[in-house]
Amino acid sequence: MNTYLLVALCLAGAELLRRIYLALTVAFTGPLSKIPGPFWNKLSPLPWAIQNLTGNAMNIAPKYFEKYGEVIRVGPRDIMIAEKSGVQKILIDEDFIKAPIYQSIRMHPGVTSLITERDRAVYRQKRRLISPGFSISYLNGLEPLMKECLDVFERCLNAEVKKGGGYAVIDMNQMLGNLTSDVMSATSFGGSFGLVESNDKRLRNLVLDRLKRAALDAQFPFINYLPFVPPSQGDEFNSIIDNIVAKRKDSGKKKKDLLQIFVDVNDANPETFSHLHLREEMSLFMIAGSDTTSTTATFTLVLLLNNQDKLKKLVEEIDTSFPSKDDPITFARTQELPYLNAVINESMRVMPIVALGLARYAEEDTIISGYEIPKGTIVAPAIGQLMKDPRIWPDPERFxxxxxxxxxxxxxxxxxxxxxxxxxxxxxxGQQFALRELRIILVTLFLRYELSLISGQSHEMRLHSVPWFTQGFYNVGVKRR
Ligand code: HEM
Known part of the structure; x- marks a missing residue:
């Protein structure tokens, strides 16, 4: 054999042995070796990366917790915690910084948005910047804009019901997704996209593509540097945002909304807050502010339609508070419905849209839930699992x-x-924004319509930042009351 080839083979063999030794050392020695978890996950990040990529992590994680306990190791340096004091320590008491994975999901490398910023001081500045857009008085002022979107939603539902001779089967997952996008654009970007009216599925498909790509970027960050790979966010999505921004700038008029906050900062500091920064923030709000709320609303319908006694109780409460079907459905009146608020909380407990994720980074050696955690470990609170802990929530799976x-x-x-x-x-x-929106959506649906279960539908889901029905829809029977 050629000598050079032999030397190359020996070097490759030595490197392989070194890597195997390293993987075995990380897997089976040191403090993390005491944390239970699937065998192959201790040796390589790949098994967990695959679950995340395929969207199956949300389905497999509960099985791991059941098998291994409330703190589990899902990768050589990755752990998930479903124990109450551990979650409290990471998120609240010690406020761990976000994990490097948030760096990888930036659309433009090096350009941060609110969600992907890892530096505490810079984050505080960003959060202060948007706070006027989420004050209680500002949110209350959004009521007429949200109501206009709800009016269009009702008009379109009525038209469908009429077309079907008094009854229609509606894909509520799609229609509510379009509604929350319309609400977000009407309240925060200067005008409704009108998706409910046009029944346009394109934006939601673009969002899903973007979220799937973010999962890929998160697991394999290097792909963004490969020449033949398309950018994280495609031209179509970018041009939707760029057009909104251009329209506002060209109008020469100022509005009091989130877009204006970002446009003003961009105008004042184009170097530190460039157009790319503006795009990152706008994309974040477009995605974080719509499917989160619509999926929560859809899950609430799933739970109520499958628990008719609870649905009956909710409808009774709504009927008592709104004696006429034409009573105005306002933020103030819907806020005062105790059973409705309990339904929303319970729905977010049983079917949370962010059950996993929230990955944080241990900057120092520490103790979490009784385990020694070395510096450099990724610690992810599994809030969905904590919200199913039977010691805290009797019959946790029940609604x-x-x-x-x-x-x-x-x-x-x-x-x-x-x-x-x-x-x-x-x-x-966006918590208070989302709750206001959820309440008026649910009261509108149950005050004015009789919704019925379409049985036999699959509830199988995949997690791409938020859960998506694999069947691609969730149908509900609708009649006017
Ligand atoms: C029911 C609806 C919603 C739920 C359950 C929800 C849940 C969450 C969760 C769990 C996070 C933390 C994510 C992380 O750390 O990776 C988050 C972050 C965020 N949400 Fe929401 N959200 C909802 C609606 C909204 C709405 C309506 C908006 C905007 C109007 C919004 C804007 C954001 C933003 C900007 C962040 C990033 C915050 C940061 O990292 O500092 N969300 N949301």
Whole structure:
């Protein structure tokens, strides 16, 4: 054999042995070796990366927790924690910084948005910047814009019902997704996209593509540097945002909304907050502000339609508070419905849209949930699993809104084990926006319509940032009341 080839083979063999030795050392020695988890996950990040890429992580994680306990190792340096004090420590008490994975999901390398910023001081500045767009008085002022979108939604539902001779089967997953995109664009970007009216599926498909690509970027960050790989966010998505920005700038008029906040900062500091920064933030709000709320609303319908006694109780509460079907459905009146609020909380507990994720980074050696965690470990609170802990939530899989009111089996809901909007400094800024929107959507649907279960539908899901039905729709029977 050629000598050069022999030397090359020996070097390759030596490198392979070195890597195997390293993998074995990381897997089976040191503090993380005491944390249980699937065998191959300890040796390589690949098995967990594949689950994330295929969207199956949400389905497999509960099985791992059942088998291995409330703290599990899903990668050589990755752990997930479903134990209450551990989650509290990571998110609130010690406010761990976000994991490097958030760096990898930036559309433009080096350009951060609110969600992908890892530096605490820069993040605080960004959060302060958007805070006027989420103050209670500002949110309350959005009511007429949200109502206009709901009016269009009702008009379109009525038209479908009429077309079907008094009954229609509606893909609520799609229609609510379009509604929340219309609400987001109407309240924050200067005008509704009109997706409910046009029944356009394109934007939601673009969002899904973007989220799938983000999962790929997160697991294999190097792909963004390969010459033949298309950019993380395609031209179509970018041009939607660029057109919104250009329209606002060209109009010469100022509005009081989120877009204006970003446009003003861009005008004042084009170097530090460039057009790419503006695009990152706008994309984030477009994605984070729509499918999150619509999926939560759809899941609430799934749970209510499969629990008719709870649905009946909710409809009774709504009918008592709104004696006429034409009563105005306002933020103030829907906020005061205790059973509705309990239904929403319970829905976010049983079917949370962010059950996994929230990956954080241990900057120092520390102890979490009784385990030694070395510096450099990725620690991810599994909030979905914590919200199913049977020691905290009796019959955790059951949909029991009463937990949030009088209690269930002698136990009241524990708000310290409830984090559907995350918690701590990096919690969801859109929480109050989303709750207002959810309440008026649900009251509109149950005051004015009789919804019925279309049985036999698959509930199988895949997680691409938020869960998506693999069948691609969720049908509901609709009649006017
Ligand atoms: C029911 C609806 C919603 C749920 C359950 C929800 C949940 C969450 C969760 C769990 C996070 C933390 C994600 C992470 O750390 O990786 C988050 C972050 C975020 N959410 Fe929401 N969200 C909802 C609606 C909204 C809405 C309507 C908006 C905008 C109007 C919004 C804007 C954001 C933003 C900008 C972040 C990033 C915050 C940061 O990293 O600092 N969300 N959301």
């Amino acid at each position: 029991v809104p009463q937990r949030w009111l009088e209690g269930y089996k002698g136990t009241k809901a524990d708000t310290k084990a409830f984090h559907p909007f995350s918690s701590g400094s990096r919690n969801c800024p």
